[in-house]
Amino acid sequence: MDPVRLRRAIRAGTFRDFTNLAAPGYVQANLVIVPDAWADDFEAYCRLNAQALPLLGRSRPGDPCLPDLAQDMDVRTDVGEYMVFRDGELVDTPRDIRNLWRGDLVAFALGCSFSFEAMLRAHGVRLRHLDEGTVSAMYVTDIDTLPAGPFGGKLVVSMRALRPADAIAATIISDRYPQFHGRPVSIGLPESIGIADLSRSYGGHGLTRLAPDELPVFWACGATGQIAARQARLPLCITHHKAHMLVTDVPLPTGTPS
């Protein structure tokens, strides 16, 4: 499905799956919406922690559109499921946020690792979580991000279970795409970044069990922004939920990584 039709189907409620395998060939993004009073601090936080939060777009206050990412995009309807936080507490997971929209809200679109998974596969890297119809698992690490204003907290990572040669290829290929988190932050030793138990993922979803011939490879994850926004205890903050991402019309970069 092309991204225009996919967004229409999400808006209409006829597409309710995770987006990781939908609209292949197009950039997907994390979504974080904060009141304008905290927007500059949040942008500063993204720039300080760009491996986790590569900034793809920022809306004007009160404008739910991100025309640079897609002409018809409306961040109030184009994500399959949202999380609504008030004072840092999750209060709802709606499928539409038109009734919550205000003239002071600012939307941030942040790069997502789903965007490089297609490129990894195109270069022969086996992504077992995709073969098994699931997504990469996420974990909260013990690595501190660099704070800005009220925003701070631990780095969240996504994990892919890869065979050694694929881990090497994926490291080299992903490094070429800083806008999608770039190179991994860690590999092989979860406990070295504060992950005691791979079976307990952030959000409770995704592939968490390694085969004997696989290593866990960890990339910085845009969900870091959710943690930071909750920790900041903003009166209102809205993000995408789980693997329901913002799907853009921006084609993935083409290239010939070897």
Next chain:
Amino acid sequence: MDPVRLRRAIRAGTFRDFTNLAAPGYVQANLVIVPDAWADDFEAYCRLNAQALPLLGRSRPGDPCLPDLAQDMDVRTDVGEYMVFRDGELVDTPRDIRNLWRGDLVAFALGCSFSFEAMLRAHGVRLRHLDEGTVSAMYVTDIDTLPAGPFGGKLVVSMRALRPADAIAATIISDRYPQFHGRPVSIGLPESIGIADLSRSYGGHGLTRLAPDELPVFWACGATGQIAARQARLPLCITHHKAHMLVTDVPLPTGTPS
């Protein structure tokens, strides 16, 4: 010490150490010498297995010089220790091979991982084996090389014990230098490439014990050529011994890997 003085010291017998930390900033090479009758087959074998055997130079038959690598180089005297094989059996480890030289011998210089270690360190990668005054360990894997003529056999790898973030950086940096073996061939799971016991290295030297926060990272190694030359059971074959490499006047590439 600059490479000209180092070669003189090796020739004179006043430098008897491994070369891995000597003449920093200059390319080092594996040495394999075979009779001319097998030289084309050996070159074909190197080209088929270029990650292990990146060809830096080949001498004319009977000529012990490799002027493209160093004006004054003499492969009969400029390596600290040699291995002499007859019909595939190691018969001697002399410090000079002038008395063995013949009009039909051809010398091959092949890229060596020592050449990228300086670059790894310059980018902040900790190489504990260097801190501890030793070299990287080598292992014979269960990976078959591509045969050419009588040459074939298993791939030999060198291993560096690296922390996860350093393993990632080293993977990306080394990939830029195919002439020095390029990217690693494996990481983290020695048994997946047929290494049952890290403590038993090829040649019995080098750092073999991992710290709890380290992963073993494996690069294709020029010693693959020694295995192949032995397996070919040539009437005569001469190589360098252990970490006594051919030191060239070729400066390491400069660059700004990030």
